[in-house]
Amino acid sequence: MDALNLLLNRHSQPKLTAPAPSQEALNQILQAGDRAPDHAGLKPWELIVCQGEGLKKLGSIFEQSALKNNLPENDIKRAPLLPLRAPMVIVVIMRYQQHDKVPRVEQIASVACAVVSMQMAAVALGYQGMWRTGRYAHCSSVKNALVLQEKDEIVGFLYLGTAENEKLPMPPSDIGSHVSYWR
Template sequence: MDALTLLLTRHSQPRLTQPAPSGMTLENIKQAALRAPDHAGLKPWEFIVCTDEGLSKLGEIFKDSALKSGKGQESIDRALQLPHRAPMVIVAIAKYVEHEKVPREEQIAATACAVQSMQMAALVQGFAGIWRSGSYAQCPFVKASFNLAAQDEIVGFLYLGSSKMKPMPKPRIASDTYFTHWS
């Protein structure tokens, strides 16, 4: 698949099964992240690859967060299972690096670009994925569980695996609705 086709047909897939990317395929995904736009070469990110017991560890963090938030038993039980919706979850963290020319927001954006690059690298190699965020990404307890500083952010959770489902074609979007041209 050429790069333009990949970008124009990009899709997320929420129903993921084994296998997860591994070996050189996973290394390509990691390298794609490390090639994301990065002003001043700060590499303001950390990625935690969760598989097998790592998924359960992430589920325990979500469960403890749900408990501390006073959620009901159904939400607590669900929290334990959330990471197991895929055989791999990559936690994407923006680790702020103080720099006079690169504001915190730009470092978060760089980390987001890295997540996008990882998902595209997975797709082009025959895997599927979905980038999730939600309340656990913003939860102070979850952030503390990853030893994050106040200025750090969990940009999201990239779920990766395989899918037997054929993606539904997306309708073409009228670009003029979102683009204005100045000449």
């Protein structure tokens, strides 16, 4: 798949199944993320690749968060199952680094670019993905379980696997409502 076609037809795939990316494919996916725009070369990201028992460990962290935050019983039961929606989940963390020329917002943006690069690399390699956030990305008990500092952030959970259903190419976007030209 050529790069422009990949970008113009990008869409998330919420229904993922095995196989997950092979180790060779995963290495390429991680390398693509490592090439994200990164002012001052800080590499402010930490990636936790969860598979097998790792998915259950992440689910347990979600479940403990649901219990601690007194969520409804249905949410508590659902929490440990969330990471099992794909055969691989990459927890993407922004580890803030104090720097005179690179503010926190730039570091978050850099990590977000890494997520997009990893998702696009996965698609280019024949896999699919879904970048998820939600309550567990913003929850202090999840952040504590992952040993985040106050200025660190969970930028998302990148679910990767094989699409259950093949989606058709995306129709062109209507960019007119949010693009202006200064000439």
